[in-house]
Amino acid sequence: MTSLAQLRRPALLTLTLALGAALGAIWSAGDSGRAVAAAPPPVVDGAILPSLAPMLERVTPAVVNIASKTHVAVRNPYFEDPMFRRFFGIPDGPRERVQQSLGSGVIVDAGKGYVLTNNHVVDGADDITVTLADSRSVKAKVLGTDPDTDLAVLQIPVEGLVALPVADSSKLRVGDFVAAVGEPFGLGQTVTHGMISALGRSGLRGSGYQNFIQTDAPINPGNSGGPLVNLRGELVGINSMIYSPSGGNVGIGFAIPSNLAVEVMRQLVTTGSVKRGVLGVEAQDLTPELARMLGLKEARGAVVTRVRANSPAAGAGLRAGDVIVSLDGKTVASAQDLHNVEGLTAPGASVAVGVQREGSLITLNTALRAAEVAVIKGATLDARMTGVDFTEVSDSLRRQGIGGVVVSAIAQDSRAWQSGLRKGDVIVAFNRRDLAGSADFQRLLSMRPRQIMLTLLRGDEAFYLLLQ
Numbered sequence: 001m002t003s004l005a006q007l008r009r010p011a012l013l014t015l016t017l018a019l020g021a022a023l024g025a026i027w028s029a030g031d032s033g034r035a036v037a038a039a040p041p042p043v044v045d046g047a048i049l050p051s052l053a054p055m056l057e058r059v060t061p062a063v064v065n066i067a068s069k070t071h072v073a074v075r076n077p078y079f080e081d082p083m084f085r086r087f088f089g090i091p092d093g094p095r096e097r098v099q100q101s102l103g104s105g106v107i108v109d110a111g112k113g114y115v116l117t118n119n120h121v122v123d124g125a126d127d128i129t130v131t132l133a134d135s136r137s138v139k140a141k142v143l144g145t146d147p148d149t150d151l152a153v154l155q156i157p158v159e160g161l162v163a164l165p166v167a168d169s170s171k172l173r174v175g176d177f178v179a180a181v182g183e184p185f186g187l188g189q190t191v192t193h194g195m196i197s198a199l200g201r202s203g204l205r206g207s208g209y210q211n212f213i214q215t216d217a218p219i220n221p222g223n224s225g226g227p228l229v230n231l232r233g234e235l236v237g238i239n240s241m242i243y244s245p246s247g248g249n250v251g252i253g254f255a256i257p258s259n260l261a262v263e264v265m266r267q268l269v270t271t272g273s274v275k276r277g278v279l280g281v282e283a284q285d286l287t288p289e290l291a292r293m294l295g296l297k298e299a300r301g302a303v304v305t306r307v308r309a310n311s312p313a314a315g316a317g318l319r320a321g322d323v324i325v326s327l328d329g330k331t332v333a334s335a336q337d338l339h340n341v342e343g344l345t346a347p348g349a350s351v352a353v354g355v356q357r358e359g360s361l362i363t364l365n366t367a368l369r370a371a372e373v374a375v376i377k378g379a380t381l382d383a384r385m386t387g388v389d390f391t392e393v394s395d396s397l398r399r400q401g402i403g404g405v406v407v408s409a410i411a412q413d414s415r416a417w418q419s420g421l422r423k424g425d426v427i428v429a430f431n432r433r434d435l436a437g438s439a440d441f442q443r444l445l446s447m448r449p450r451q452i453m454l455t456l457l458r459g460d461e462a463f464y465l466l467l468q
Contacts, residue, residue: 058233059233062162064104069125103224104224107162116151120224143269166262177230178195182226194251216253225239403435407423432453
């Protein structure tokens with residue numbers, strides 16, 4: 001296929017003039033005076049008109065629509081009062097509303113039925129329906145989710161699927177042409193095109209590990225989880241978010257690189273979770289004031305504020321006050337950069353740590369360790385929490401000032417499930433007391449309260465949930 005980028009300037013000029021003449025002849029007056037559309041010629045002056053159609057004919061069968069439903073318990077303190085319910089004739093039991101979400105996905109393994117999408121498209125969903133390009137609909141199974149990269153893997157039991165080949169996203173360049181495919185606003189399958197505006201974007205609010213592709217290909221609500229493809233029809237990214245003051249497209253969209261998406265998918269399919277490497281330090285941005293205090297000329301890097309005992313960082317000799325300027329060959333300009341590189345590097349990987357110390361640049365070598373996730377069994381805390389597992393909130397949520405615990409697993413026959421608690425819910429307050437972490441949660445439960453009112457974050461919503 002010939003692309004615009006491959007045309008020489010004289011050929012492009014000839015084509016532009018010829019195309020203008022052709023478009024001028026598209027509309028002609030019919031016998032009744034009405035405008036009649038005429039099909040543009042496939043060839044102008046011997047040159048084939050460039051078109052994305054042949055490529056998209058191979059891509060679109062691999063793009064799916066994802067519709068999810070989440071049942072959310074609706075609680076009102078008045079409705080919990082038995083006398084109030086009897087007086088107004090309100091039946092016992094929790095009331096619910098159904099929260100619906102629409103998004104897109106891409107088939108990446110036709111034989112196994114694997115579909116890549118965004119975590120926020122299916123987060124907390126009770127029911128997920130995938131509709132194929134040929135209009136077949138089927139219920140999907142969630143194989144795993146990773147909120148920190150906003151990725152999820154679904155599986156659909158369908159034969160005759162078409163999968164999209166995956167490209168090496170590390171070879172992308174600013175200026176490469178791309179197309180975004182999805183179902184914005186529920187209109188049906190839609191294609192937009194543009195180019196790669198920037199690579200390695202980070203520092204965006206609301207996502208844990210960030211290494212985004214920025215594109216001006218229009219991405220709108222409903223495109224989430226759909227593919228970003230190159231002109232060969234290969235997957236280079238998963239469309240994830242937009243920057244917009246109005247909520248609509250303004251030409252700044254972000255996609256998760258295919259290399260990252262495939263690695264996350266591999267781990268989710270194999271183990272159901274993602275293991276990440278940790279260096280074992282806490283750090284903050286290097287400000288101009290801190291740079292002057294440390295005798296540094298440039299305020300770039302992450303200042304180590306604490307080194308955890310028995311961590312890879314401690315073994316390598318890192319100290320509080322060191323300024324990390326690179327990790328694994330990647331530049332570290334801020335604490336977010338360090339967080340990104342650390343979290344996107346596999347456990348066990350040997351890394352070189354570039355450090356500014358007392359005016360000198362030194363290199364320390366170590367191997368990252370797998371992050372340890374402590375699981376709290378709800379049954380050990382309170383009978384009402386039987387069947388529920390909890391973990392600490394992620395570092396990405398902590399960076400947003402959100403503390404508490406996350407529901408990491410929940411049995412569907414549990415009391416908590418029947419009350420409306422779901423996997424992935426973030427419990428940020430207990431009986432209206434804000435939680436700093438799991439220690440607060442365990443302490444408040446140990447007081448054996450008569451009733452439990454949780455403040456939950458689920459997706460973009462916050463609400464109360466009462467456990468009797």
